[in-house]
Amino acid sequence: MTGPGPRRFSRRTILRGGILLAIGGAASAVAGSVSGLLPFGRAVTPGARLAAVLAHRDAAARVGRAALASGHVERDADALLAGLVASVPDLDAALRNGSDDDVRAALDIARRREFAAHGAGVIRIDGWVVARSEARACALIALA
């Protein structure tokens, strides 16, 4: 792991972007919902879908930019999505055919699992201790 380096985002950002991203569910005041479940490659990218599902997308994007700069996550959208789908069971299906709650639940389960393992799934971004899956999700939003 690397050190914190210069501060790139505030604790408000991590609160709104990181925590609410991860907490999901009813506790998260979802800013918007997806109006249609369009397949990827047409109108909605995975990042855009994630951004639509999650509250405080601007904050999440800032976390994502820091994650990209840290080198702890893949740098392009395809690789990020591949890494995310590989590490988050049910996310692919949730993004393609599930509800917003399904997407959040898949991320939430992955986050908890990564945190519980205390292993490579836990990284530090700008000093903040985050799950790699949520860092990838934020990075996708940043690239969307």
Next chain:
Amino acid sequence: MIDDARTIPADSDLTADICVIGGGAAGIAIGRELAGSSLKVIILESGGLEFETAVNDLDKGDIVGLPYFLLDTARLRYFGGSSNHWGGVCRPLEPIDFEARDWIPGSGWPITRADLDPYYPRAATIAGLQVANWDLARWSRVSRYPVWPFAPDDPIESVVAQVVDSDIRAFPKRFRSAIEAATNVTVQLHANAISIDTEASSRHVERIRVATLEGNKFTVTARVVILASGGLENARLLLASDGVRPDGVGNDHGLVGRYFMEHPRFRAGMIVPADPRLRIGFYDFQDVGEAILQGYLTLTNAAARQERLTDVQIRLNPIYDPAIQAALDAPVVDAARDLEERLGKVSKIGNAIGEVGKDLTVLSADLMSWQQDVIAGGPLAVPLPDVVDEVIRRAGTGNVEAAMPLLFGDLATAGLGQLAGGLPLDGIWLSTRIEQTPNPDSRVSLTDHRDALGMRQIQLDWRFTDLEKRSVIRTLELLGAELGRYGLGRLRVEIDDDPQSWPDDLAGGWHHMGTTRMHDDPTRGVVNRDCQVHGIDNLYIAGSSVFTTAGSGTPTMTVVALALRLVDHLREQLG
């Protein structure tokens, strides 16, 4: 008896069965234990009954290596020693602290926690505690604050320390009269041991040479000498006693003064709680009637073994929104806190009155949103003294309910809300206290500068290994992961990974340990398991200088426990 060495004729030779050098926590504990026995005891105390600048100046010395407190501020030279500025935090060392851990070089005491278990309850009493118990479940039941919900197999756990009431922390406050009344124990004030003189073989202490700042010098001859001057002065006197061996007494293997350990502390991170009403009251000082508690977070033993880390304490400190903090800093809130304190003191008189505090806590939580509005809208109102008096008066008659409306009209509940950990948190900053790794290069040595008595002064070279920094960071990562997992919040590590760089606020805990470490092998320790200096048949050491490793907890109670154990040993030896 308490006497003053300035009145002793020059060149006198005092005799005793036991001479204790140092009238601090260890020395007083030993004197108290031996009071009334058949053994004649002399305690040599450098200072008087109160602080004296000229005496304390004898502690001056140089700092090299990591920054540290000025040495004449890090200790106190008068009867009671550093117990006179003791923080009062007590918790026994953990069993793991005594173990040899292959990832911590130099770890492994020759004794176990079980060897001290018979002494800790008495040590707790001597330290000033009412209950010798540190069981989290026991104390969480009587606390009004929740313990953070970690599971038994999580790497982080909550633990609880007890804090001695500030009114009785200084040992002389409780033991001076007993020492004065003891006909077989004499404290010689203003008596500075300046040399431990051994026979030519250096295997037996012949006498202690003593000097006062007023100029008279005398000697003490004793069957047994106990060095109990603290972790810096114990090493200093041994090194300075170079009349027979140039490297000093007990220093055949060059270990005296090495392995200096502290409990490094600094701000290392912060938490943003998911819910600003996350309660951290359990992790602050709290009076539960029979004890004052302070909780903190630490690694579990299993995690420490798995991760191969030293122990790290994490203490939680609230960060409030600036508007709230400004309100809390206002004098009016001090008045609210005074109310809580007064109720707390009253509660010691009767349980019924004590319920007032709990009721107020519940009320303050219920009124939280109202408080927020008030705080956001301007300064808090003053809890009028007559209202406070009325509350206490009515509570004293059992009419608690009648007292409550008075407080609704008053804003004291805002202060109580903060005391209950109920005010919304903007964040929590994390202070850490680390178990320092034994390091032979972290050491006390002597300079060529001399004090007013002609003794060479100390040079302290405080150093760490790479393990301390790694332990802090990894512990915070584990805590951060647990917080994220449970949805409690998120943690930011605020220190860098460079094992050689340390935050500007790096400090110690005024705990001086390890400089005459305990080990059964004379090539690896200065004293053996009985605290006897290797190779010298009548010289013993009491105090934290004998600690082989330091744990992360405060040392005072263990110092006392070791002193009591030493007394038992000497009773067997001396009959």
